[in-house]
Amino acid sequence: MTPRLLVIDSSIEMAHEIARVARRAGYDAHACTDYEDFSRRYDAETSVVVIDLMLTEPDGVEIIRALSGHRSPAGVILTSRFDPRVLGAAERLARAQKLWVIGTLTKPFSDSVLENMLANVEQTAVERTLKFKAFPKLEDLRAGIERDELRVYFQPKIHLHELRINSVEALVRWQHPSLGLLSPDRFIEMSEEGGLINAVTSAVMEKSFAQCSDWLTGGLDLKVSINVSTRSLTDLELPDKISALARRHNIRPEQVVLEITESWLRNDHVAALDILTRLRIKGFDLSIDDYGTGYSTMQQLQEFPFCELKLDRTFVSDAHRNPDSRAIVESSIRLGHELKLRVVAEGIATQTDWDLVSRLGCDEGQGFFIARPMPGKDMPDWLDRWQATLGDGTRG
Template structure:
């Protein structure tokens, strides 16, 4: 954490503080000065802020916005910024209840804007420093080269050449820190060393009839990797994402079983992850395929639990073995009461149903400790490890064995000390 009177090493030129309270605004400005921010603008309301943004000689890198203001409140100001395509990272601040602040944070994200922090007032130095450091990290993480452009033919060629590969993100026992399994995540490496993320090519694969080939290619490579780890005494399970489109395929169950036979794997080493909205379109066919997968011994995981509207209904009618809680209910739960309540309720229910529970998006020790207290089975996230190629995982295990005790006892200080 940054110490007082030490400037932050950020690509930060200016900040605009929007708050109708003169006292609170002066307090925030003072904190910014302590953190070494050179140019600090002040606005007493939303209308004034919008007028300033088109006139300022140095545009602000970050806006600190109070929510409760007369005239144009902070929510309306944020909506106006989105309508005018002013996508400046935001710090939302309010003295109102945390549930309201969290709701506004979700709204900002839904509008496609970046929110660095959603904080209760009065602000303090560590909170503001952490938020501005997130801005610095986001700027440093921006790729220097242009994003790769591609079409369906390039994707088809990549599939024919086995150019889509799985990266593996460890899933570890929350009580012990010991690795129990991995999730296989599709990646498309480029010749220049860049990587096309799955959210760019998977929708295209689904739209153009390539998702079956993509899924089976990832599954084939993942099962081969699990078999190689087995031979070296590292027995793990692998979770593979299953597109809802394949829940209409009459051949899929047979193909999945053939993969096990080819690689001499037990069905308990493969878990198919299904998003909770996947089976709505063709319920009869989907339930038949999922039931047959369970009959053959495969695990079934309900992915992104809590993000849709049919979670309870899906749990009641599908033979899931695992419940995977979406990162939006995990990340920051230690600091937000309503998230803690939802998280604990989901874990309690899953435990009563004898389901394995997996928490996604674990990034802080505080959230890790909370998962331990709530009886979560497995954790996955950057506190533990980033996704990696299969041949790097044994190296990662040897290198980070010494961290397992610290992780188990919750003694890691932040994600930079973790197993990534």
């Protein structure tokens, strides 16, 4: 069946031009004259909608809201002559509203740019459908935890200037009996909503400490960073529980970095101060994770006893081409150092990313350019290969 595409634009001439290009790309495309026409034509068979933000009554954001309310499965392309930051904000809004955003186009744009954007939509749609059908159920996760199906993989964190490795991040996976190895985006949100996140966090911490203990036995002394559930961070006894677990595995507190997402810190200020202060007193390091994605961040850095600031991957990966992202990365590194914090860049995917954050003075980094997450048993061999690479002078 020929995929359907609807265009609604403040300029009917532009709408017809976009529809013409879409027809050339194989779409049954319609240029809508107004929102009433758009609403009449839109149905569950619509594959793609192209929305101009500068519409009036309703504007593009209101249409995004309406599509979200209808749980639209259609791919969305946003266009505008406006400030690119406004277009970026609208894209983030659409994604937050659970819409499938194919991309954004700043006017004027060439036919070829739109054609390239439309070229792989149908294949992506099929892949998305298969992915969503493959999402497990909450009862599957509960049973999986009981059957010990959760796995912990470890991703190295590199000192960007000395090129040494003394820490890793623990990342959970689920070895599902029929769906295979599942990444966190397939089950973490479900575990949060279904009340299983504390069990997931406990399993990750138990397995991470056990692996660190095994590494120590083999002569490998690595720090491990662990993401702590925001639900767990309401438990005033958490510092005592983590301390007891570390003692049971003969792990020193200074070997452990607990990563806390900054958006949580505004939820229960008093409990946060209590728990995080006690964790620091007991010797555990604290990291503010996904820095730059929440609110009141400078106040949080001042008030809470963090040791590390972790730059969000979206800014790191975008910094070499987006001046705003680069400014955020650069100012965050400077602020972190002025506050005597260790600064870590996550999401380093290319040599360009590495070169930029190194040049800006970031302390540590992690990402696929360095290494993908791996089982703990593979870490010693990977470290040997890393050292051999340094000996050849082929990295950094």
